[in-house]
Amino acid sequence: FTKLEVLAEFPGGFQKWFDFDKAxxxxxxLSQHLGDTVHHFQDSIIVKFIVARNGTICNIKVQTGNxxxxxxxxxxxxxxxxxxxGLNGGRQLNSYRTLRLDVLIDKKENVRAIKHYTxxxxxxxx
Numbered sequence: 001f002t003k004l005e006v007l008a009e010f011p012g013g014f015q016k017w018f019d020f021d022k023a024x025x026x027x028x029x030l031s032q033h034l035g036d037t038v039h040h041f042q043d044s045i046i047v048k049f050i051v052a053r054n055g056t057i058c059n060i061k062v063q064t065g066n067x068x069x070x071x072x073x074x075x076x077x078x079x080x081x082x083x084x085x086g087l088n089g090g091r092q093l094n095s096y097r098t099l100r101l102d103v104l105i106d107k108k109e110n111v112r113a114i115k116h117y118t119x120x121x122x123x124x125x126x
Contacts, residue, residue: 006087008051008095010080018116021101024079026072027112031105033068042115044102045069047077053092055082063098073101 010017034041045065050058057077062070077099086095102115 004086004088004093004095008086008097009084011082011084018114020080021076021114025076025101025103025114027105029072029075030068030103031107031112034105039107041105042103043069044100045073046098046100047073048096048098049077050094051083051085051097052094053085055085057083069101069103076101 010020030041043066046063047060047065048063049060052058057080060074060077062073085092087093104111104113104115
């Protein structure tokens with residue numbers, strides 16, 4: 001389902017998601033694959049996935065974004081705890097969610113971050 005009365009949500013809401021992504025995103029993988037000549041990296045990836053009625057995440061598909069972010073993003077979503085599934089008419093249903101991750105690595109300033117913009121987190125399924 002794409003339109004629900006209550007959308008599927010990470011347990012604890014978007015702030016808890018931001019805590020989770022910051023703690024679990026594999027920045028080491030990304031740094032290793034950027035190589036020694038790249039000192040500043042900032043890019044994004046958008047993925048769409050299903051939150052099953054039991055709260056698990058499945059059918060993760062990259063919609064757009066830098067391919068180097070695919071592996072750590074898939075790993076992050078697979079590490080995710082079960083979600084609160086979407087509801088319609090009081091029934092738990094499988095539903096799509098869309099996520100944008102904006103990643104920043106600045107080796108000179110020793111910064112590794114998931115940036116949180118107004119377009120971040122789980123968007124309507126556009």
